[in-house]
Amino acid sequence: MITNLKIKRFDGKNEKIDNFEIEVTDRTTLLEALMHIKDNIDPSLSFRVQCRSAICGTCAVKVGEKHILACRTKIKDLLEENNGEILVEPLSNLPVIKDLVVDQKIYLEKLKDVKAWFVPKEPFEPVYPEDLKKFDKETDCILCGICYSACPAFQSDKDFGGPINFVKVYRFWKDKNDALGDERIVLARENHITSCVHCKYCTFMCPKEIPVEQDITQIEFYGKQKGIIEDQQQGFGFGFGFNPPSF
Ligand code: FES
Incomplete structure (x- = not known):
């Protein structure tokens, strides 16, 4: 089937969203889709990959409200979870170096x-x-x-x-x-x-x-x-102004 993959891009200065139309099967992983785009459509697309088998941890990205390993996540599942709209973004809380590559x-x-x-x-x-x-x-x-x-x-x-x-x-x-x-x-x-x-x-x-x-x-x-940590402060509570994702 043909599907659209949106990817958040960053070139060091500007951000944009690129849309790629690719052919996938039920078994295609997000990492395979990214590699297909890099090899056949846009060689400038940057992301990290090493083991391709959920061992090295380098391919982590964000899709919707989930933070996932691209190599072990199927496009089919992402389409179901995100109402047919996949937007791939770099991880949060870390500076982005380029596209999906963050500073680990x-x-x-x-x-x-x-x-x-x-x-x-x-x-x-x-x-x-x-x-x-x-x-x-x-x-x-x-x-x-x-x-x-x-x-x-x-x-x-x-x-x-x-x-x-x-x-x-x-x-x-x-x-x-x-x-x-x-x-x-x-x-x-x-x-x-x-x-x-x-x-x-x-x-x-x-x-x-x-x-x-x-x-x-x-x-x-x-x-x-043990009296090593003071029984005080925050902990065990919400209400710090963050927006919780829905699951
Ligand atoms: S490529 Fe190693 S965990 Fe995904």
Whole structure:
């Protein structure tokens, strides 16, 4: 079938929407459609792609109110969800470099602020399957930036660490062989974990089904119990002036 794909373009100065008419099948993915356009219609179209199999996280874009991996999303499904009108846009909360390419440095750099790496404890304890289960989902994070893009907390706190950061905090905090322990909760506090508005968009949008908001809630709850995080401020509420998407 022939379908129209609208794509938001940016050349470094100006924005515009381009309309492309392409032929797709029921199995065509959004990434295949973008590649078809680049190879056959407009070679100047810019987007990111590497693995083409939902592993590297580079192809994340926005269509309507959803933030998705282009390589694993079918055009047919997007047409159904968006009443036949597909507008592909770059991720939000990140500067656009060109067309659908955003500057991922913003959230990748922030990972350093929470020491998003394993710090081995001495002596190393044996690891059993039940230990790994505690952070099994969190290890699936592919750093695609979708949760960062979907997060409304940046509207009220530009210094908010972002959902990715707190998934990493959770992953290493739950690892019994990580040496930092409660220092990870201190890092979460310093990265403004309490600015999370608990809207759950990060959880709804995560292509790896990581319970991001639940992880944040657990870190906050533990931190408050231990007196590491002050029991105050925002948290657990809405009303910060953001416009919630409808699902
Ligand atoms: S191209 Fe790697 S996740 Fe889509």
